Amino acid sequence: MLDRLPRAGHEDALRRHQLLRVRGRSVAWVAPFLLLLCITFVDFNTTGEFRIISWIVLVPGIAAAICGVWGTAVFAVLAVVTYVVADQAWPHQYQTGLPDFILVAVGGILAVLACSVRVRGERRMLHMRDVAETTRRTVLRPLPADWGGLEHAAVYLPSDVEARVGGDFYDIQPGPHGTRVLIGDVQGKGLGAVEAAAALLGTFREAAYHEADLATVADRLETRMLRHRGHTTALGREDGDRFATAALIGFPEDDEGAVDVVLFGHDPPLVAGPAGVRQLPPGDGLPLGLGELAGDGPPPVRRVPLATGETLLLTTDGVTEARDGDGEFYPLAADLARAVAAEPRVTEPRRLVAFVRDRTLRHCAGRLADDTTVFAVRRRAPEARLCSRSGYGADVSDRRGLGRER
Template sequence: MATSRRRAGTRSQLVLRGLPFAVMALVAVADLVAGPALAFLSLLTLGPTFASVSGSVRRTAAVGALALVICIPLAAYSGTLLTWQNNLTLATLISVTGASMLAAHLRLRRERELANVRLVAEAAQRVLLRPVPRRAGDVHLALSYTSAAAEAHIGGDLYEVVTTPMGVRLIVGDVQGKGLGAVETAAWVLGAFREAAYDQPDLVCVAQRVEATLTRHLGAESFVTAILAEIGDGELTLLNCGHPAPLMLRRDGHIELVTPPEESLPLGLSAMTSATPKPHTCTFGEQDQILFYTDGVIETRDPDGAFYPLIDRAELLNEGDPQQALDALREDLIDHAGGPLADDAAMLLLRRHGY
């Protein structure tokens, strides 16, 4: 699908580059056929106008000069050269070409600024959302992250996997809201988790450290849904804070949502309850898989409004390498949406292998 989008973009660029010349050719033919009775030459201004959409300043100027070269002989052929009407047409061509050159200059400057913003965003992504290890002990990991802010590449979803003295710990979360504020909140969560995961004895204490950080920085109605996990010997301990339940794919083909026995509030809302989130444990044996994801996955709709059927498509994760399998699921998700996603979508796949 990515290849087809690149091909479509290339075709669009070729069409835009050829459009000014095609338009001016049509205007020239129409003027020759109609004769002096109808004034088509003023439409030659479409040439530099269209050139400014995708061309450089020099290209726009060259197209404007070509429009003048076409206009003068046609005016001479029709006997209107040096008339007030033709002089007005020439003045209009020169003025529109100048305005189009300015528009092209401003467009190119905005494109350069956008390119710089994208470079900064990509650098921020590398710092904030670091690549996860491909393997942690006997567990293979795969990651997919698709931001709804296509030009920025980053959003409010977050993830991290760290190896600690207590074992491999991870977090997958989703910040309420969008934009730079969501990215800033994600940075606070990840910073607190990376520090707490190394020195806290259990996931409850890790969650409390993250909660304390959010309490200092977030407003009263802001929150982060998250799920924390710790990989053990043949088992997995989960602490779900208002996040979508992960999807477990058993070796025997059984698929189930790993729902917590008790619902817990998202991080940042501790003031609303005195209850402490309770972790729960599930078996995680050889060849078992578990998929952590954000709500951008299950809330993706197709053009008819139907939600993405994650459980029905989970069989895609059984094929080949974990990363290839997760990439196939991501492509299927984008195909289901039929275009850009409406929300960020992060997926983290864990597959347990024997040594």
């Protein structure tokens, strides 16, 4: 699987707990225990004028940061007991006495309370992660390898490191009229954008399977966006003017040397192959939800050649709008052309999305201004399809397919 960007928040907690385990057993207790031994040892091996036993209040504080509630409570009790034993072992004139005892006791109680709050917060964040993961799988469902006779790979990078899903969407839908591909980007961010993306994907999955004409699929998508906007407006929400750019691709079964393309205000896909890199003709269609402004229906379906071995590269504007420190946009087409000329195997879907992902992140120093999706698809070789076909997308043996990457 493709490496993912480091995330903050709940995954920091998960990573910390994973690092504090050896062979499946927690070693979080080692640090506070060693600190307790060190403080006691130093206290016993210094003069009476240099007593540091009261520093033992740090032990439950350290435990609160890395141990569980019960572990912290054990160290709080152990710190009090150790303090009493160590202090009583000194002559009366060198004992620190009741004030430091109160300090150690109160410090232990506060550490236990702080640990309880920390653990409760981590559990809440883990629950939120599970909810976000379920949402992600609903909107961006995992795709089997070679789904619909296509080799595919994809990577999704949210601009918000706390989020797991945004307004970008993509899917592959095989059916009796060929395999259809959709990629798009809903205007705006937040749950409203996710809701609109889910609505469009639901319509695409049904229409792309049942409708023989790709133009009808395009019309259904436009209608669905308008209905969704009407629904949100009726609810009094402020996102009633939301729209989405999208690219709808059809792989017709009657012409394996071409693809059908409908562009709804989306950047035209790039084609990468042995002959180099070229861009498909730009479309003149408006984004989904704004088609009524044109007044002449959905944008036209254009059939363009796609030779065997050529890969379609579809991206959202998180790639093309990535800026470096000087404000320069990432030159995707030129950069990819140089890479293909130097190494033709870059055109393989897996290598292609990995290359674009890495180069985009390098160009903007990891600071993405928008959600970013990189999606690459190409037809499988005819002999490979014959070997694997026992129904649509039957070859799912490679469960590491990047179509499941986000």
